[in-house]
Amino acid sequence: PGHPCPRAARTGEVIFHIHRRASRTPHTSQLMFGCGSVAQVVLSRGTHGGFLTINLAFGFAVTLGILVAGQVSGAHLNPAVTFAMCFLAREPWIKLPIYAFAQTLGAFLGAGIVFGLYYDAIWDFAKNELVVSGPNGTAGIFATYPSGHLDMVNGFFDQFIGTASLIVCVLAIVDPYNNPVPRGLEAFTVGLVVLVIGTSMGFNSGYAVNPARDFGPRLFTAIAGWGSEVFTTGRHWWWVPIVSPLLGSIAGVFVYQLMIGCHLEQPPPATEQENVKLAHVKHKEQI
Numbered sequence: 543p544g545h546p547c548p549r550a551a552r553t554g555e556v557i558f559h560i561h562r563r564a565s566r567t568p569h570t571s572q573l574m575f576g577c578g579s580v581a582q583v584v585l586s587r588g589t590h591g592g593f594l595t596i597n598l599a600f601g602f603a604v605t606l607g608i609l610v611a612g613q614v615s616g617a618h619l620n621p622a623v624t625f626a627m628c629f630l631a632r633e634p635w636i637k638l639p640i641y642a643f644a645q646t647l648g649a650f651l652g653a654g655i656v657f658g659l660y661y662d663a664i665w666d667f668a669k670n671e672l673v674v675s676g677p678n679g680t681a682g683i684f685a686t687y688p689s690g691h692l693d694m695v696n697g698f699f700d701q702f703i704g705t706a707s708l709i710v711c712v713l714a715i716v717d718p719y720n721n722p723v724p725r726g727l728e729a730f731t732v733g734l735v736v737l738v739i740g741t742s743m744g745f746n747s748g749y750a751v752n753p754a755r756d757f758g759p760r761l762f763t764a765i766a767g768w769g770s771e772v773f774t775t776g777r778h779w780w781w782v783p784i785v786s787p788l789l790g791s792i793a794g795v796f797v798y799q800l801m802i803g804c805h806l807e808q809p810p811p812a813t814e815q816e817n818v819k820l821a822h823v824k825h826k827e828q829i
Contacts, residue, residue, distance in 0.1 A: 572607035573619065573755050574652025576600035581656055581683045585663045597744060601737030608729035620752040621645055622787040626709050626795050642754060649758025653684045657766060672767040674775050681768045681775075684759035686748035686783055688776045697747055697779065701786035702793065704743045704751040709794025710802075711735040719806045750783035757784055 579599030583591040607619050618624050621642040627633040657664065660683075665671075668678035675687065688697045715723050715731050723731050743749050750756040760780055763772045773780045 572610060572652075573600070573603050573649060573752075574656050574759075575603035575606070577653065577656045577684055577759065578659065581660045581663070584680065584683050585660060585667050593744070594741070597737055597740035600740055601733040603733075604736045605729045605733030608732060619645065619754075620708075620787075621754050622705050622752060622791040623709065623712060625788050626713070626791040629792060629795050645754035646758040646761075649754045649756075650762050651758075653759035653762040654766075656684065657762070672763075672769075674768055674771045681763050681772050682748070684763050685756050685772065685780075686750040688747045688779050688782075689745065692746050694777055694779075694782070698782055698786045700743065700746045700749075701751060701782055702790040704739055704749050705787040705790030706794035706797060707739060707743075708735060708751050709791045710798045713795070713798040714802065717803065717806070720802060747779075747783075751787050751790070753784040753787055756780075 576596065576599045579591060579596045583596060604619060618627075618641050621638070624633065624638055624641045624645075628635050628638050664680050664683075667680055671678070672681075673679045674681040681687070692700070712732060712735070714720050715728055715735075739751065740749050757780070760772050764770060
């Protein structure tokens with residue numbers, strides 16, 4: 543039977559979906575644990591951490607984000623991953639802009655938290671100035687910027703390969719037919735992937751590989767006092783961590799499907815345990 547008030551039913555459905563997408567906001571903010579580790583390294587001038595601690599923090603931050611909100615939101619932390627799922631028809635395209643907005647908002651708010659946490663230290667570091675780059679630069683605490691040796695083409699390729707690698711690994715982790723990760727360990731495995739990418743590909747530009755993680759904090763710094771220079775520094779680098787990861791996600795999908803996915807046998811699950819595993823994966827994809 544139809545709903546006694548179709549308009550109310552549609553409104554309720556919209557509110558429900560907005561609530562579900564909004565749940566992406568707090569766990570994207572978990573990524574800002576990583577930015578907090580960058581703040582410690584930069585503001586202490588290396589006495590409270592280094593390259594390894596930053597990568598450990600980002601890896602575990604992703605793990606925590608998935609553990610905190612994975613059952614509610616499907617653990618979509620990255621628009622590039624969401625884009626890949628839409629490309630594979632595992633998510634409808636209409637969800638992409640909603641997810642991306644919530645993910646970016648979460649990153650923006652997370653940057654605000656880090657700014658508030660280290661407010662006095664940031665101002666003291668550069669003698670009461672908010673500097674984008676150079677020895678006293680602090681904008682790099684929040685968003686990524688290219689190293690001096692990096693040109694635009696190499697930087698674009700850097701983000702492309704990093705994101706493609708991430709997507710290949712994520713697809714392998716969630717594929718029930720490809721040596722499935724034991725249930726409950728998916729979050730730790732994805733965090734390990736981020737850690738490996740960071741320690742192997744983080745030198746050039748900080749391995750954003752996530753449009754929301756980079757653009758949200760960059761927008762915050764522009765508003766908070768660093769100004770429009772955050773968009774012009776590095777030969778207008780700001781668009782690379784947005785466009786390149788999206789293209790890299792498509793490449794990752796093609797590589798996984800052509801090299802692995804298309805060659806996996808997909809028989810019906812033979813045991814009750816496998817049925818439960820497959821149902822769990824499909825449920826997460828639907829979310």
